[in-house]
Amino acid sequence: VRASLAGLAGLAVFFTDGDSIRLRRSPVAWYGETQISGDSLNVYMVRRKLRQVDVMGNASALSRSDSLFPKRLDEMVGDNMRLMFADSGLNRIDVDVHAISVYHVYEDTLGNGLNKISGDHIVMHFSEGKVSNIRVLGGVEGQYVPENLAKNREEMYALPGLKWRTDRPRLRYGPQQGMVTAQ
Secondary structure, three states, X not given: OEOOEEEEOOEEEEEOOOOEEEEEOOOEEEEOOEEEEOOEEEEEEEOOEEEEEEEEEEEEEEEEEEOOEEEEEEEEEEEEEEEEEEOOEEEXXXXXXEEEEEXXXXXXXXXXXXXXXXXXXXXXXXXXXXXXXXXXXXXXXXXXXXXXXXXXXHHHHOOOOOOOOOOOOOEEEOOOOOOEEEO
16 A cells, blocks of 8 residues: 555565566555556556556456446456556556447536447546547447436446455554554
């Protein structure tokens, strides 16, 4: 656990000199309101700031779509995934092989349906925490679901096998000032 980054795995190795973490055996990591999982995760930092997460095998990412719509999760899956971060947060996600994305669309603060897209490769760019651009390459298929069909039916459009986990570790201050433990 460190600031907005947390993770769980059967095996975690932190390379202090290389500023990286390897998570194996059912790993899951959280960054802010994004949950990432796969067969294995490699986390790369620069001066202890998150810069990249590589997810190898059965890659998935879930993000809370909008605080006004708590049941809506934006979802991405594929064989492999790379998440890139800048100082302002998540900057880009690349998904390779059997890439599928379900993301909810908003107009101001109102729900405006959802898009489900698939292809060989998906690149999603973010600006200020929101999707700003999506590019899909090879074998492209897409579906738009209008708000009147998506509203209160979020589970119906969710990708199979994905669920938001509630066991995220949190920082907790101990009895001695400055002592911090993960819980």
